[in-house]
Amino acid sequence: MSRTALKRTCMRDQIRDALVARILDGSYPPGMQLKELALAREFNVSQAPIREALRELEGTGLVACERFRGTRVRGADFNELRDSYELRGLLEVRSVELAAPYGDALIAALEHCLSEMRAASAAGALEHYIDQALRFHRRLLEASGNRTFLLVWDSMLWDVRGRIALRRLLGSGEDLAPLIELHRALIASLRAQDTTGAARLVRSILTRVAASFDTQ
Numbered sequence: 001m002s003r004t005a006l007k008r009t010c011m012r013d014q015i016r017d018a019l020v021a022r023i024l025d026g027s028y029p030p031g032m033q034l035k036e037l038a039l040a041r042e043f044n045v046s047q048a049p050i051r052e053a054l055r056e057l058e059g060t061g062l063v064a065c066e067r068f069r070g071t072r073v074r075g076a077d078f079n080e081l082r083d084s085y086e087l088r089g090l091l092e093v094r095s096v097e098l099a100a101p102y103g104d105a106l107i108a109a110l111e112h113c114l115s116e117m118r119a120a121s122a123a124g125a126l127e128h129y130i131d132q133a134l135r136f137h138r139r140l141l142e143a144s145g146n147r148t149f150l151l152v153w154d155s156m157l158w159d160v161r162g163r164i165a166l167r168r169l170l171g172s173g174e175d176l177a178p179l180i181e182l183h184r185a186l187i188a189s190l191r192a193q194d195t196t197g198a199a200r201l202v203r204s205i206l207t208r209v210a211a212s213f214d215t216q
Contacts, residue, residue: 011045013159016053017127018043020163023062023073030075034063059157060164076164078213084161085210091152092137092206093199095144102190106143110136110187117183121176126167129176134162136183140202162209169212179208 019039022028034054040047054071057063061080065071099106113136120129138158141149170176182205189197 011043012049012052012056015039015043015045015049016056016160017163019053019057020062020160021167023057024076024164024167028073030073032073033069034071034073036071056157056160059155060160062160081161081164082210082213084156085165085206085213087156088153088158089203089206091149092140092202095140095146095149096190096198096202097195098146099140099143100195101193102143106139107187107191109139110183110190113139114180114183114187117176117180121180126170130163130166133166133179133183134159137162165209165212169209172212174212179205182208 019028019034028034036047036050036054039050043050054063054065058065058071061074061077063071064074113132116132117129117136120126120132138150138153141153182201186198186201186205189195189201
C-alpha cells in the first residue's frame with residue numbers, strides 16, 4: 001500500500017470512529033443529514049475519506065444514503081446488532097474447530113493481543129483495547145483457513161460493529177477484567193488442545209459483549 005493510500009485509510013478510520021461516537025452519544029440524532037463537504041472541511045480532508053467512512057457506516061445501518069437526498073443518520077438498530085452476534089458466534093466457534101490442532105504461532109499471536117488488551121485496560125485506553133480485542137478474534141478466523149469466513153467477517157464490518165458493542169458495554173460501567181479473564185482462559189484451552197472448552201469460551205465472550213444491546 002502506498003503512503004498516500006495508507007494515510008487516507010487511517011483518516012477514513014479516524015473519521016468513521018468519530019462519526020460512530022457522535023451517533024451513539026446523540027450528537028447526531030436520527031434524521032440528521034450528514035454533508036460530505038461540511039465534514040471534509042471540519043476534518044480538513046478531501047471528500048474521498050469522508051465518502052468511504054460513510055459507506056462503511058451505511059453497511060452497519062447507522063446511516064442511510066438516499067439518491068438526491070444525501071446521507072442521513074438512522075441511529076443504531078440494536079436488535080439487528082444483537083442478531084449479528086449470533087452469526088459471529090457461529091463463525092468463530094466453527095473457526096476454533098477448524099483451526100485444531102493449535103500451533104505455537106497462533107498461541108503467540110493471541111498472547112500478544114491479550115498482553116496489549118491488559119495494558120490498554122490498565123491505562124484506560126479504550127480504543128486500543130477494542131483494536132486488540134478485534135484483532136484477537138479476527139486471528140481466530142484466519143486460523144480456520146476458511147477464506148469465506150474471513151470474507152463474511154469483513155463484509156459484516158466487525159471493526160465497526162464490535163466497536164459499537166464494546167463502547168456500549170464499557171459505557172454501562174462494565175469492568176474489563178472478566179472479559180480479559182475469559183480471553184486468558186480461551187488461550188489456555190487452545191494451548192491444551194481443548195477444542196470443546198475453547199468453543200465454549202468463545203461463546204461466553206461473545207454472549208457477554210452482545211448483552212450490551214439488551215439495555216437500550
